[in-house]
Amino acid sequence: MSSFDPRRVRVDTPMLSRVVKGRRLTYLDSASSSLPPRTVIEAIDRYYSLHHANVHRGVYTTANEATEIFEGARAGVAHFLNAPGGSDEVVFTHGTTESMNLLARSWGAANLRAGDVVLVSQMEHHANIVPWFQLRETHGIEVRFIPVGEDFRLDLSGIDDLMRGVRLVSVTGMSNVLGTINPVAALARVAHEHGALIAVDGAQSVAHLGTDLSALDIDFLAFSGHKMLGPTGIGVFWTRREILADMPPFLGGGGMIRDVREDGYTPATGPTRFEAGTPPIAEAAGLGAAVRYLESLGMDALAAHERELTADALTRLAQEFDGRVRVIGPATPEQRGGVLSLDVEGVHPHDVAQILDQYGVCVRPGHHCAKPLMRRFGLAATARASFGPYSLTADTDVLIEALGEAVKLFG
Amino acid sequence: MSSFDPRRVRVDTPMLSRVVKGRRLTYLDSASSSLPPRTVIEAIDRYYSLHHANVHRGVYTTANEATEIFEGARAGVAHFLNAPGGSDEVVFTHGTTESMNLLARSWGAANLRAGDVVLVSQMEHHANIVPWFQLRETHGIEVRFIPVGEDFRLDLSGIDDLMRGVRLVSVTGMSNVLGTINPVAALARVAHEHGALIAVDGAQSVAHLGTDLSALDIDFLAFSGHKMLGPTGIGVFWTRREILADMPPFLGGGGMIRDVREDGYTPATGPTRFEAGTPPIAEAAGLGAAVRYLESLGMDALAAHERELTADALTRLAQEFDGRVRVIGPATPEQRGGVLSLDVEGVHPHDVAQILDQYGVCVRPGHHCAKPLMRRFGLAATARASFGPYSLTADTDVLIEALGEAVKLFG
Amino acid sequence: MNNLDDLYREIILDHYRSPRNRGELESPSARVEGFNPLCGDEIVIYLRVEDGVISDVKMTGHGCSISQASSSMMSTAIKGKTLEQAHRVIDRFKEMMTLKERSLDEAEEPSEPDLRSLGELAALAGVVKFPVRIKCATLSWNTLAQALDEVESAP
């Protein structure tokens, strides 16, 4: 056991006091969205009650306070990521999805020509697929997929062939369906050797493993606040200062300009260029509190905790159900996170989730926005259970109890 | 006096208890961002504490609750706007700015050809200018400006000439600098007579005047939550159901698809097609509470209240300062909202705002993201005071007291 | 676990495990696809209509027990029926499924006469207590309605 105490986190998390169907909530859907601690909720509340104002260009006291909270959150995120260039590399977006679109439509549209290849993987979330398909339509790029092997890991055996013509490798740090943790550092080396850049979809990996950008030699990173104990409506796009400086604007509007005349406009410099319109200010207050909270827990301890839970759950699911409950993902806890995609023999994932709800257990049925991956394994859907900092082995107990009912009911 | 009571609103608004420089806050920056009432803050708090989960595809109890809150907010907004097609016409975005970009890049890119004209006005916010400039770069459209007359109103004398080649008229319902309320219904008639469509930037008008979409024959509407007592990070794009059905997707990612294969994707139908990624869920909870609150106040009463305050302020500013404080905007309270852009002779707006802050008065100096308009009137900046539902004539008293100090200090 | 039993009646599980009328029809009078974007359920209905009578019906697709059982039970309920009769079954079934909208706070059991006229299909009445599942139960019915439209509007 690490020194990290999930029970403290539970006390901090108001949602875990919810009672559903007469049972305390067994929240196993952190891969979809995590439960924010009170400190995050209060940061938002306090912002709206005491410091709310639009940011930038404000001179009055509360506008300065709002700006300090907003820019303080940016600095907090830069610290959390250990970003080599500090705050000037942190762009606030509205989520991983917007961050990936920003990457495709700003950097991608400016730097990729017809025939250039973007290499993604078969286990990507749609957020790291559809924007590239859209760029294919407008700019004629090629989108190529790294296959996923039977072991639920990237099959890199043909990587040299795959890299032909590749200008950007864009992969998820950790699969939101399989739990697979990808070898990002190795992929970064390969990409750079081939003169390509590398983007990481960090929606899961930043939240559950942490990311040290000064140690990891990547070029772009995207993630969401709501998956890391923060609020909805905010995300981050990170890239190195030199790259950011050359990226053309994405969305147009107030804030992202230096000048607008009737005959044209001049974009602003720095992260501002990509933050058109009133930014997510209260959300930044919440995200700032979330990264402080995560830092207080320690990302390593948190990852170790989830690894332990996963190892325990993998073992017990195998023991209890004798093959009737299959986990779609790596069977060993090494190099995988706390995401358990369940395939219950003879029971549709929708029904699994429905039965589990009767026990207050929250799992998510569906394709988890990863249809190419589901197709690869011949599945329409899975029932996905996923852990967070507040998860306990007791959650696995209830999961197993409820799964037992599902198996029994459907005989 | 209308039956509407701003004092009740003040009691409901936590920010108005703030004390700054030993003075109670005199908040005159609602055109930038409005102060949310407790009911909005609590809706967000309650959402995160009791009902937080990712929406859609959820089967478990709290995921259903979250979905109901989110879709309930959509229905609430549809009701607030009296949208003829109901919720199916309401797309949640992250603000007016994103809504205008969605309009330009989805409808605009699909329907406008090189040489087609988008007619905006000289008093537009950058959010309704820069996206069209960007479309000019990529699609070769022409962006034409309706001039603003010396009376600070649209000069429509040459409208027939201006309409040549126009496919879309896109104007603000109310200027965020001048307070001018534009004749949207008349412009809609002109646009439709010429076979063009009309979009309204409702950032100010929806919040301060209200919009009845069943009475107003417009085609597109964009606005922001944070300007109408709601949260940051959410906005709305509205269009008629038939138009929405034919619009191609905007951003790509999860949620906006029906299917994704390795060789392509099929977009979803309805508002969902434009809501890529995890949407602003807590923000929708807050916006839902905001529209309920605004409906309880009554938009007509609210508009009347702000009109009274404006009439009073216009008169008193003229009396007190004998021309040294000029209001850049219509001099009569008819057809104008509660936005007072001040030009204080010999005192830079930045200094005006700084001195006013000493009195706890919040006004915003700058170009208010309307540089073409500022240029039109030969100004680099103004100090803008703007009213909200909680404003009182007592706020104008403090404003005048503080302006007196500014005038005195700079002699 | 009273609630679960309401949803997963034995007859539903039986239709789920052994769906009736699975398969495709060659040159059908109508072939219509249905899709529930929320949970990914898919259905394809093939109808053969002769002299105003649904002489054969087959279905493919995948989905949860509720959507699969509902479509299976539907197929037995409409096979051999006139178009007119099929419309009536659809109406009655959808009426049963919209009870929730009538009594929003608490989904009541439908009254007896409704249920009797629906036969086996009455087993799906418990679905109204699980509002998210209503779409699962109605998918095949909406798709059938479309198929009937197609047949009726054919030249």
Place this chain on the structure above:
Amino acid sequence: MNNLDDLYREIILDHYRSPRNRGELESPSARVEGFNPLCGDEIVIYLRVEDGVISDVKMTGHGCSISQASSSMMSTAIKGKTLEQAHRVIDRFKEMMTLKERSLDEAEEPSEPDLRSLGELAALAGVVKFPVRIKCATLSWNTLAQALDEVESAP
């Protein structure tokens, strides 16, 4: 209103009302533009440097009292000075303006020796109590530093 008096010293208001060295220079040794995106302040500095001495300086642009007074006072402080001396003035001025970073909680008055060596410019010391205005005060100085760079790196 003690605070306001700290910011708006009489000498600042004087320079704001009657800015020194306004205008342009023909064929200057350096012409550099500065811009504060936050409040829109703009400045253009023209330098004439002869034999390592700033023989003339002119400025155009617009901005608030602090930015205008700061640039006006700067122009009188550097005119006739060697490049070397100008650099020293810049350093001392920026030191005064970064006090806030040293004592974050409460901006202290700079210590006496610093102030004396700055002459008139010491009047701007109060700006550190208004953190948002520091950028107004330093805009012209950063622009000047760029202009000196340009002169010094000229072939």
